[in-house]
Amino acid sequence: MSLLEIENLTRNFGGVTAVANMSFQVNTGEIVAFIGPNGAGKTTLFNLITGLIKPDYGTIKFKNIDITGKVPEKIAALGINRTFQNLQLFNGMTVVENVMVGAHRHGKQGLLQAGFSFPGVAKEERFILAKAMEKLELVGLTDKKDIPVEILPYGQQRLLEIARAMAMEPKMLLLDEPAAGLNQGETDILGDLICKLPKMGMTILLVEHNMDLIMRISHHIVVLDHGSKLFEGNPGEVQNDAKVIAAYLGEEIV
Amino acid sequence: MPLGNELLQYLLTGLTLGGIYALIALGFVTIYTVTGHINFTQGEFVMLGALTSISMIKLGLPMWLAITVAVAIVGIFGAAFERVVIYPARNSSVVTIIIITIGFSVAIRGVALLLWGTQSYPMQPFSSGPPINILGAIMNRQSIWVLLLSIVVVITLFIFFERTVMGKALKACAINRLAASLMGISPQKMSLFCFSLCASIGALAGIFITPITTATYDMGLMLGLKGFVAAVLGGLTNTTGAILGGFLLGILEAMGAGLISSGYKDAISFLILLLVLLNRPEGLLGKPERDRV
Numbered sequence: 001m002s003l004l005e006i007e008n009l010t011r012n013f014g015g016v017t018a019v020a021n022m023s024f025q026v027n028t029g030e031i032v033a034f035i036g037p038n039g040a041g042k043t044t045l046f047n048l049i050t051g052l053i054k055p056d057y058g059t060i061k062f063k064n065i066d067i068t069g070k071v072p073e074k075i076a077a078l079g080i081n082r083t084f085q086n087l088q089l090f091n092g093m094t095v096v097e098n099v100m101v102g103a104h105r106h107g108k109q110g111l112l113q114a115g116f117s118f119p120g121v122a123k124e125e126r127f128i129l130a131k132a133m134e135k136l137e138l139v140g141l142t143d144k145k146d147i148p149v150e151i152l153p154y155g156q157q158r159l160l161e162i163a164r165a166m167a168m169e170p171k172m173l174l175l176d177e178p179a180a181g182l183n184q185g186e187t188d189i190l191g192d193l194i195c196k197l198p199k200m201g202m203t204i205l206l207v208e209h210n211m212d213l214i215m216r217i218s219h220h221i222v223v224l225d226h227g228s229k230l231f232e233g234n235p236g237e238v239q240n241d242a243k244v245i246a247a248y249l250g251e252e253i254v
Numbered sequence: 255m256p257l258g259n260e261l262l263q264y265l266l267t268g269l270t271l272g273g274i275y276a277l278i279a280l281g282f283v284t285i286y287t288v289t290g291h292i293n294f295t296q297g298e299f300v301m302l303g304a305l306t307s308i309s310m311i312k313l314g315l316p317m318w319l320a321i322t323v324a325v326a327i328v329g330i331f332g333a334a335f336e337r338v339v340i341y342p343a344r345n346s347s348v349v350t351i352i353i354i355t356i357g358f359s360v361a362i363r364g365v366a367l368l369l370w371g372t373q374s375y376p377m378q379p380f381s382s383g384p385p386i387n388i389l390g391a392i393m394n395r396q397s398i399w400v401l402l403l404s405i406v407v408v409i410t411l412f413i414f415f416e417r418t419v420m421g422k423a424l425k426a427c428a429i430n431r432l433a434a435s436l437m438g439i440s441p442q443k444m445s446l447f448c449f450s451l452c453a454s455i456g457a458l459a460g461i462f463i464t465p466i467t468t469a470t471y472d473m474g475l476m477l478g479l480k481g482f483v484a485a486v487l488g489g490l491t492n493t494t495g496a497i498l499g500g501f502l503l504g505i506l507e508a509m510g511a512g513l514i515s516s517g518y519k520d521a522i523s524f525l526i527l528l529l530v531l532l533n534r535p536e537g538l539l540g541k542p543e544r545d546r547v
Contacts, residue, residue: 088432122417
């Protein structure tokens with residue numbers, strides 16, 4: 001069944017159409033990659049899905065609920081989370097605290113209890129800490145847990161952002177260029193990690209320029225160009241499509 | 255009185271004043287870091303806390319209950335203020351919001367004048383007994399209550415921000431609002447909570463200082479401004495700075511009043527504000543301005 005349904009989605013910035021009349025569906029448990037040249041509308045698409053910007057036209061349905069134009073925190077509460085092309089970590093907090101903020105939704109205590117019941121708060125704190133540590137373990141940052149995030153190496157900051165997103169235990173996770181700035185070794189670790197996520201109940205949308213990574217891990221690829229869908233199919237089909245090669249992958253020089 | 259004793263006396267007076275300034279400054283800093291707004295109604299929360307608790311005592315409530323009820327009422331008032339006044343204007347510029355809060359504080363003072371009149375209301379100290387003699391300097395018992403309150407509030411806030419998930423969410427919201435909202439944290443709910451929390455802290459400060467200073471409808475103006483000076487002194491985004499700024503201001507004021515003339519007490523505060531703003535606008539502990547999302 002389809003988890004995410006996008007119909008006729010359109011967004012203009014001034015005279016520029018960043019996303020033009022786009023429609024596609026994403027099935028539960030898939031890893032779907034979005035590729036295309038810079039300015040093809042990939043990040044705008046992510047911003048539209050997560051509610052950071054509102055579409056001019058079209059609908060976005062998640063789990064059959066219309067989420068078009070809802071505020072980001074409402075959409076997040078329905079189970080969509082994302083990472084950013086340029087990292088958005090909570091500087092000044094430690095590694096594990098960052099992940100704990102991601103997991104805060106699993107807390108049962110409301111505002112008032114948090115203010116008045118210390119035993120309850122302590123118990124919940126332990127519960128959320130355990131959840132956060134579990135996610136750090138998955139990305140291999142357990143031993144860095146008490147380090148302030150801003151002194152973590154760049155590649156590990158990327159992994160941390162994914163761990164924080166996972167801590168929310170979203171149904172759908174949007175990764176915006178997760179491999180940007182990573183070396184080959186780190187990219188391989190990242191690829192293995194992403195492959196594990198569908199088994200944990202997450203559907204993955206991925207924007208990435210690293211073609212090796214995309215071809216290795218994605219089930220389905222949507223090719224965008226100038227805000228429109230140029231092609232969609234599995235990795236094999238995409239690699240052999242003449243239009244895609246012309247627009248993005250480039251002709252092989254003989 | 256020998257100079258040493260005299261200085262100790264001013265120091266103790268300064269610590270009492272400083273405790274109150276620190277609490278008000280904490281209100282400014284907490285609201286500023288989480289919402290980006292400078293809330294000049296903070297001083298009126300102090301006044302409302304003091305006068306409401308006095309009215310509650312007059313209604314026959316025991317003191318502890320009167321204080322609890324007054325803090326709760328002002329807390330609810332703070333939340334209502336955020337919803338009715340700040341929330342509709344949340345997308346306005348920083349200056350617009352500042353002017354709104356100043357305007358609203360004038361309005362609150364006006365209503366307080368109608369409700370309570372111009373007279374000053376005394377309040378029983380929390381514990382009776384003669385002042386305490388510390389190495390020849392005299393300290394009111396109520397001053398000790400004030401210091402205790404500021405220590406308890408600071409420790410409670412510290413535990414809240416560092417040791418609870420809710421506190422971390424609030425901190426996250428202050429650091430990166432965009433990322434926080436994508437974690438499902440509603441910046442609007444955090445703002446509401448923050449105003450209510452800071453109103454309650456302000457109310458507590460007002461109630462605890464009243465047995466020393468008495469309460470009047472316009473007490474919030476000066477206390478609010480002093481709290482703002484303390485917050486700026488500490489860097490406006492820095493909780494530790496706000497506390498230090500509060501105590502530093504209190505001590506400088508008491509020293510100036512004692513050694514020069516008590517008439518210059520307020521002038522000293524504002525001179526300090528000017529000097530800090532001109533020479534070190536990021537405050538004593540603050541970092542230079544960073545980008546806000």
